[in-house]
Amino acid sequence: MLAIIALSFVWQALLLNKNATSHKLSSDKKNSQSKKKPDHHISPVFLGFFAIAGCLAITLSAQGLGVLLSMVHLLSFAYALKAFELKSRRDFYQLFLLGLFLVAAALIFKQDLSFALIAMVALVVNLAVLLQFFSRAQAVSNTLKTVLLLLGQSMFLAAVLFIVFPRLSPFWQVPQANSATTGLSDTVQPGDIAKLAQSSELAFRVNFSQGNIPTYSQLYWRAMVLEDYDGRAWSRTAPDPATVSHDNYQLEAINKRLFMPNTFKESEKLNYQIITEPSFQHWLFALAPATSKDNSLLLLPDYTIQSRKLLSQAKGYHLxxxxxxxxxxxxxxxxxxxxxxxxxxSNPRLVQLAQQLAQQYPDSEQRAQAVLTQIREQQYFYTLEPPRLLNNSLDQFFFDTKAGFCEHYASAFTFIMRASGVPARLVTGYLGGEYNNLSSDGTTNRSNEAQGAQQGHLSIYQSDAHAWSEIWVEGKGWLRVDPTAAVDPMRVNSGFSTQLQQQQLALNNNLLSFNHLKKFAWLNELRLRFDALDYQWTRWVLGYSNDKQRDLLQQLLGKFQAWKVALIIIGAMAISIALVFGVMFLINHQKKQKRALSPWLVLYQKALLILANNGLEKPVNVTPQNFLLIIKIKYPELSLAFARVNASFTRLNYQELTREEQKKEFKKLQQHYKNFIKATKKI
Structure with a gap:
């Protein structure tokens, strides 16, 4: 579709160029009226064939795209083709309205700050084109200023309506877009997370209350638990609906299920908010074990959390x-x-190793430590470009290639522990995150630093995707074991090691990715500042829910009553109207003042004052040309000097001149005025 639309725009540009060339040639030839004017419009038959072919392509791809995306593609295609048949104002208005509708439709799919700014630019361009259509003599810069001024005047009313207007449920259901899922998958085989770790896309952000951010090595963001292994890949087990929390669950029941009695204190509770990006999946992220009072969440028995609805837009939740x-x-x-x-x-060599370890180390934790020691002491490598494995063989990885990413080591470790008689499972999620201590105004938060609190948020990217293992130990429950710590401790303690960062830079061709921007200090600071702004946009604008609106209105108005909201809206509309008229009055006043105080008008008035002092005052109803005749009769020696002053003034005050032309003409006026002064002294 992008290729077809690009082809349409190039086609239109060529047609416009041909029309402009033919118009210039016909205007140069005065005797060409008898010739037929060239027509460069596309044949309706050819345009119809092109339209039918494009619609057929959209229809064939509709099953994979879904209804919503197919309709947006159809509108985009219609927008590109409509420009070929602009024969009347009605066609232009249709194209303009369709463009505005497409800008709004695009916000269904993406609503972050950067895309919102792009949509705003598109809105400004559309409004500027409309205004320029009605005032073609006006400069484009002035048109843009007018549009920006109108939008600025409307911002106050828009903000008030956004804050207080009731957030009604939609009157119709928008079809769900079949957008590609992003992030982790519910099946993992060696090499999957290594591919995901090359992405610099944002996964989610976290804000800890009171700035109590755990250490990096504690930030294991749990997403999925994979307990089924078929010899090639790990996958999830479908949860039992009877064990899933429902809308009427009680927090005490969750605590009883999750925690043993007297094993935690209220002071150890870590409260935080997560804002996840649209992934078109259901699973969410948490530091296990976690609880929540949010009824839109599902707390599963394996300590993972899911959203009841598909994550088609940014979602915030507290844990x-x-x-x-x-x-x-x-x-x-x-x-x-x-x-x-x-x-x-499956993997007989790993089975044999596991049996040997079971005999040597009867204790489960010592057995796990023996595997980690072997990984640490032998020539194993942590890499984003692991060698290809035949049939995803863990035997081949552990004994032959000895090079892999986190899922390779976690898969092999989990397999060995199971084969040795220790219950084990694979867990996927994210590790760590990038700390951003910039506030929304770009300044560093210093408050509470004396108490050790960190005022900022964490940004977790797809490159932070990680896999680790859990083993079950009698009396201790599930214990997290991360084999990555044995082969690359820096990855677990502080993030990617230098070697992995170099591999990421080499594999990621996106020059705007944060790994490339980090190489330049000033660009990285700009990136962090925009990230802070985008976080506040997501938190306060995209996250402005019905509950937040209700709480805010209760704080502002006390008891909620419809007439109070209506009064605020009417007042905002009155202020907006007054603001519009006030700005218009100021602009007109400034224009009048600017014209009255123009330097050439000052010189002209001075010349008239000199003549008036010499007994020759210009009547109001006399034109400048007739006044010159009067001067010529009474003071013929002044007529030529004043005529030159009058000519320069007339040109400056009444003709449209460029800045350069104004400067040159004003210099002439100043010289003519000096000559006029000299002439008056001779009288």
Missing amino acids: DSYLNSPLEVNIAQERKAQNLALPAR
Whole structure:
């Protein structure tokens, strides 16, 4: 579709160029009226064929795109083709309205600050084109100033309506877009996360209350637990609906399910807000174990959290986490069996190693430590470009290539622990995050630094995607074991190591990615400042929900009453109207003042004053030309000097001149005025 639209725009440009050339040639030839005027309009038959072909292409791809995207594609195609048949004002108005509608439709899919600014620019351009259509003699710069002024005047009313106008439910349901899912998948095989780690797209942001941000090595953002292994990939087990929290759940019941008695204190609670980007998936992110009073969330038995609705737009939610609390100290036998299951004849060399470790290390934790020691001491490598494995063989990775990313090491470790008799499972999510301590105005927050609080937010990107393992130990529950810490400790303790960052730069061709921008200090600071602005935009504008509106109106108005809201809206409209008229009055006043105080008018008035002092005052009803005749009769020696002053003044005051022409003509006027003064002294 982009290629077709681009072709249409190029086609239109060529037609406009041909029309302009033919018009110039016909104006140069005075005797060409008898010739037929060239017509460069597209044949309706050819244009119709082109339109039908494009609609057919959209129809064929509709099943994969979905209804909503297909309709937007159709509108975009119609917008490109409509410009070929602008024969009347009606056609122009249709094109203009269609352009505005497309700008609004684009905001269905993306609403972050950068895209909102792009949409605003598109709105300004459309309004400027409309205004220029009605005032073609006006300069384009003046047209843009007028549009920006009109939008600025309307911002006050728009802001008031956004804050107080009731946020009604939609009168119709917008079809769901079949947009491509982003981020983690519910199945993982060696190499998947390494590909995702090359992306610099934002996944979610986190704001901790009172700035209590845990250390980097504690920031394991849990997304999915993968307990099924088929010999090639790990996948999720569908949760039992009976164990899923419902709308009427109680927080005490969740605490009883998640935590053992007396294992946590209220002071250990970590409260934070997560704002996740649209992923068109259901799973969310948390520092396990976590609880929430948000009824739009599902808390699953494996300590993961899901959204009840597909994440088609940014979503904010609050969580309470207890990082020191154990996970599921007691589990059923079927859960143990599920996390010990392995496919038959899968990775025999790893099975043999696991059996040897089971004999040497009867203790589960010592057995896990032995595997980590082997990874740490032998020649294993952590890389974003692991060698290709035959049938995703963990045997080949662990004993032959010895090079992989986090999912390679977590998969092999989990397999070994299961084969040795220890329940184990794979967990995927994100690790760490980029700390941004800039406030919305671009200044660094210094408050509470003395108490160790960090005032800022974390930005977690797709490049922070990670996989780790969990083993179940009697009396301790599920324990997190990250094999990545054995092969690349810097990845777990502080983020990507220098070697991995260099690989990311080499593999990521996007020059605007944050890894490339980090190389330049001033560009990185600009990126962080815009990230802070975008975070505040997401938090306060996109996250302005019905609950936030209700709380804000209760603070402002006390008890909510419809007449109070109506009164605010009427008052805002009155202020906006007054603002419009006030600005118009100021502009007109400035124009009059500017014209009255123009330097050439001052000189002309001085010349008239000199003549008046010499007994020759210009009557109001006498034109400048007739006044010259009067001067010529009474003071013929002044007539030529004043005529030159009058000619320069007339040109400056009544003709449209460029700035350069004005400067030159005003210099002439000054010289003529000096000559006029000299002539008056001779009388």
